Amino acid sequence: MIGIYGGTFDPVHYGHLRPAIDVYTELGLSEVRLIPAGVPAHRDLPVASPEQRFQMLLMAIDKVAGLSIDDREIQRDGPSYMIDTIRSLQAEFANEKFCLIVGMDAFIGFESWREWKSIVELVNIVITYRPNFDINSIAESELKKYIHGAQTKNKDEFLASPAGHCYFCPVTQLDISATKIRALVKKENKLNFLLPDVVIAYLQQNQIYQ
Secondary structure (H helix, E strand, C coil): CEEEEEECCCCCCHHHHHHHHHHHHHHCCCEEEEEECCCECCCCCCCCCHHHHHHHHHHHCCCCCCEEECCHHHHCCCCECHHHHHHHHHHHCCCCCEEEEEEHHHHHCHHHCCCHHHHHHHCEEEEEECCCCCHHHCCCCHHHHHHHHHECCCHHHHHHCCCCCEEEEECCCCCCCHHHHHHHHHCCCCCCCCCCHHHHHHHHHHCCCC
16 A cells, blocks of 8 residues: 655655654555645645755655655646545556545645545545544544544554545654744754755755745
């Protein structure tokens, strides 16, 4: 099973990378594909260009087993909708199973995603969360009904199914945000231990976010 992990990655940092590794390891996925959005459908346009964000990802995961990059969203015109990405991947890898990796904050707003019900019919969903998060705190909604019907705690059952299941995966949650990093760059503060050194060097060399 291949993990799909989308985002703006503006810039990529350890708060993105560590959860990706956690899910890859916990579920024994064949790989996790990091997919930078071209034109995000649910948030402001990224500051860095698609090419810059792709290059930062490329450097960040160099020689990291289990992580790969997929540029199909930055190559596609128009807003980056995950349903289009999933259909494109399934057309390319007809014999593969996929799971979409979504952080809890994004998952709570999942009903606003284009064709979200089609997404859960096409792939499995992995929801990453802090270990002390109470799943019952999610408000009653169509999404809550989906969870009740789809949730499994059995990894083998999850991995055997091509779609229709969701799995709550506790991950290492690092209090790092791309917004904070961009603000630190403007203040000329140190970025060490927030993102890979090669990405820090790239930001400085190209004067991104200054």
